[in-house]
Every structure is written in structure tokens, then in C-alpha cells.
Amino acid sequence: MRDAYGGIVNLAMIVVFLLLVCGYLAFNVNYTKAFRVKNYIITTMEQYEGNCDSESSACAQKINNYIRQIGYSAPDFDLTRDGYTCHLGYCYKEFEVGAEAGAVQENADKVYYRVVTQINIDIPIINKIMPNLRIFQVSGNTKLITPFN
Numbered sequence: 001m002r003d004a005y006g007g008i009v010n011l012a013m014i015v016v017f018l019l020l021v022c023g024y025l026a027f028n029v030n031y032t033k034a035f036r037v038k039n040y041i042i043t044t045m046e047q048y049e050g051n052c053d054s055e056s057s058a059c060a061q062k063i064n065n066y067i068r069q070i071g072y073s074a075p076d077f078d079l080t081r082d083g084y085t086c087h088l089g090y091c092y093k094e095f096e097v098g099a100e101a102g103a104v105q106e107n108a109d110k111v112y113y114r115v116v117t118q119i120n121i122d123i124p125i126i127n128k129i130m131p132n133l134r135i136f137q138v139s140g141n142t143k144l145i146t147p148f149n
Contacts, residue, residue: 023123033072034117034138040066041090041115042142050094050113050145055087064088074118084116091116097144110144 044063045052052059067088074089084091092115119136 026123027119027121030119030121031136031138033070034074034119036070037067037072037090038115038117038138038140041092041117042113042140045092045113045115046142046145050111050142050147052092053085060087063090072117072120074120077118079116089117109146111147112144113142115140115142 041063044059044066048057048059051057052063054060064087067090072089077089077091078086079091079093080086082093084093092113094111094113097110097112116137116139119138121136
């Protein structure tokens, strides 16, 4: 009887270890996708000088095609209450440099964008325990951009 009990405990430890390793690998894959999407959005916004407001713009189309291509998704991701504009799993907000304290005069008319993407954790057990888990976000800022008027 002693050997049977030891075998079950060892089997349970192996299963728990495998679940932890698989969860860690799944998290890393989703983190990499969110990070790549964030970097691509920042690069595209800099390339199009921030003209990504409309869904039909070339900038937004390019970003949306890339997101679909790599399979990134972030369900129920919404930061509009904080002033962000959200599209297809990412959010961005425009900040004026002149509004910040100590802005240099030559940068007074420039803006930058903060882009936020979310790491998709779609594990049913974790979603039941913590349904509003939003702490895993990746954000970054563009370089200074002169707005197109």
C-alpha cells in the first residue's frame, strides 16, 4: 500500500509540473505577440506621423492586417474611459509635449502616442477565478511627432 501511495503523489507532482511549464510557455508566446504588435504599431504610427485615427486610413489598415496575420487577439480590451482610442485589441492616446512641465520650446508643438496592448490569457480556470485580470499589459511611446495639419 505504501508504494501505491508514493506512485500517486509522484504522478500528481509530475502533472502539476507539466501544467506549470505549459502555462509558462503559453504566457511567453502571448507576451511575445503583444510586444511585437506594440512595436509594429509604434513604428507604423511614426511612419504615418500619427494619422491613424480613422478605421479606413492606410495606417489603420496596415496595423489591422498585421494583427490578423500574426494571430493577436485581446478580447474585451477597452481603455476609452481613460481617454484612449481602442481598435482591434490595442489602444493608443495622444499626448502633447507642450503640456508637460519643462518642455523645450522647439518641441512645444510636437506630440507623442502611448500604445497599450494586452497579453491574452485565455485559460478557463484562471478566467473563472479572476475574470477582470488586466494587469498584464505592454505599453510603449512613439518618438516625438509633428502633427500633420
